[in-house]
Amino acid sequence: MQETLTAHFATVLPLSVIALRLVVALLLGAVLGLEREWRERPAGLRTHILVSIASATFALIAIELVNQPEFSSDALRTDPLRLVEAITGGVAFLAAGFIVFFKGEVHGVTTGAGMWLAAAIGLAAGLGLFSIAALATFLGILTLTLIRRFEFWFDLKEKSHRGPEKQSGSGDQA
Numbered sequence: 001m002q003e004t005l006t007a008h009f010a011t012v013l014p015l016s017v018i019a020l021r022l023v024v025a026l027l028l029g030a031v032l033g034l035e036r037e038w039r040e041r042p043a044g045l046r047t048h049i050l051v052s053i054a055s056a057t058f059a060l061i062a063i064e065l066v067n068q069p070e071f072s073s074d075a076l077r078t079d080p081l082r083l084v085e086a087i088t089g090g091v092a093f094l095a096a097g098f099i100v101f102f103k104g105e106v107h108g109v110t111t112g113a114g115m116w117l118a119a120a121i122g123l124a125a126g127l128g129l130f131s132i133a134a135l136a137t138f139l140g141i142l143t144l145t146l147i148r149r150f151e152f153w154f155d156l157k158e159k160s161h162r163g164p165e166k167q168s169g170s171g172d173q174a
Contacts, residue, residue: 012067025056025125052122059126091119
């Protein structure tokens with residue numbers, strides 16, 4: 001009985017490696033999510049963390065699947081790039097939900113792109129490519145913070161994206 005249970009829970013990767021990869025995905029996804037949370041965007045900390053962990057989980061599942069004896073025959077071939085395609089397609093659907101056209105302006109594109117990046121970071125962490133995951137996180141946060149200041153410095157963007165502020169004394173008070 002114990003051997004049967006052990007066999008069903010056995011993985012190719014040690015549990016410590018799986019845990020490390022998922023925690024790295026969580027932490028690096030959180031870095032991007034914190035910046036989005038700070039900017040008061042709809043997809044913030046929890047959303048970015050979940051996307052990153054989900055991508056890492058899919059990557060780990062793919063690693064485990066290609067090493068399962070059931071899938072080792074020549075009759076069944078696996079293509080790891082299908083994993084990337086599936087994640088990008090799923091995240092594209094999720095990210096598109098944040099992009100809206102309102103009063104002649106497009107909003108949420110950066111949030112959608114951040115979700116896409118969180119998925120890539122999670123995928124890299126899940127595959128154990130920590131240097132790629134960390135560098136992508138660094139470049140993502142650099143883009144979200146320093147490039148934003150650059151845009152403001154050259155008047156490429158408005159200073160506030162939180163909507164119009166209510167003017168006092170406008171006479172429209174109920």
